[in-house]
Amino acid sequence: MQRYFIELPEINDTLELPAAIYHHAIVVMRMKVGDYFEIVAADKKVTTMQLTKVTSNSATARVDYKFKHAVELPLQVTIACGLSKKDKADWIVQKATELGARRFIFFRGDYSIAKWDKKKQEKKLTRLKKIICAAAEQAHRVEVPTVHYAESIKNLPLKEYSNKIVAYEEAAKQGEKTALASLISKLREEKGSVTDTSLLAVFGPEGGISTAEVQYLKDNGFTLTGLGPRIMRAETAPLYLLAALSYALELA
Template structure:
């Protein structure tokens, strides 16, 4: 088995895989599950000997190689790397219209958010009923997992909600024109609907933070906040 891999190895892998069972990362032969195997074999058409990075989504990862013998397999070729602990960051957001919520989840995951929580605010134009919400969250989690693979992340971003905004923003930082600058140490920042936060919601928030002088769409604000927070974080 080779030495401990580096981030250069992670970035240069043929693809990045999130495995369904975290304990599977400890095995010499990695079980990726039927759906992922189909994607690697039939969509990406990986060949024997190609290097693949594999993560459990909980900060651990290692390098593997594709083995095409009697079937398809991934064989571990490096030690397991454990990423340093970090302050988790949650972006909470009112639900934007149409497929803009897909873009919000995809981009905030790529940028480094650890949780995306969708909100029902008092002025939300979009509110999902329970049955639709359950299906949407499953679909959006798939989008977040694909963004993890694309961006070579080793921490899975969870997609949750929708929840009532008043129950989440108490004591949190909310994006609002005229607010304070971000410090980079925020663990939770909430984005309101395009109609803005209600007076009651603003009164409940612990702190107001500004992300610029312009009025942004909900999904743009979520991406801007995530970018600023991850850039400033120390």
């Protein structure tokens, strides 16, 4: 069922569709009176709505069913990525939103070739926010992840996180196998109370992460973490991490 996020604090009996939702539901999706869709309001509750009236420029729907279903990863994961070339940021946020990330930070790494100047930052973040919102709707999530820019690795908000890891290609090459399993086993023990647990995971750009950056992260409590024996592209590694966390915390 089509899902929309809405800024209202909660959904009561009826809803006049805001313009953007009217456009998508009525004009693009051609929904008619009697059709259903879902709304997620600011209270994170999912409500099934049924269209009761459609005119050429407005539409009204009424509450059909309210439910709450655990669809959020039971761990607040922030994916911090070095700036990569082309549209890689686009699809990192799309896929990682489907996989349950809560927040994205793109930072200029020592080996980043791409640059986001002031003007580009704004344009890029606007574009990424749109992609994230569409992916969150499609993935039937109740949280819309946020996205930020950081001038360097030193601008990451380290103090907000109880767990911090950096994916390190050299760790994969050297066969590092224990860090991710240790982290996950700690998280599993905390499960139940794990909802407020947060993880900041740093990934380098295509060129990797510099020795100085690794040292800075180590000095600030990050664990160097291997993600299996194969070398992954910069944009694939965050997906591996999120899928492994989902499997271990939601299914295993």
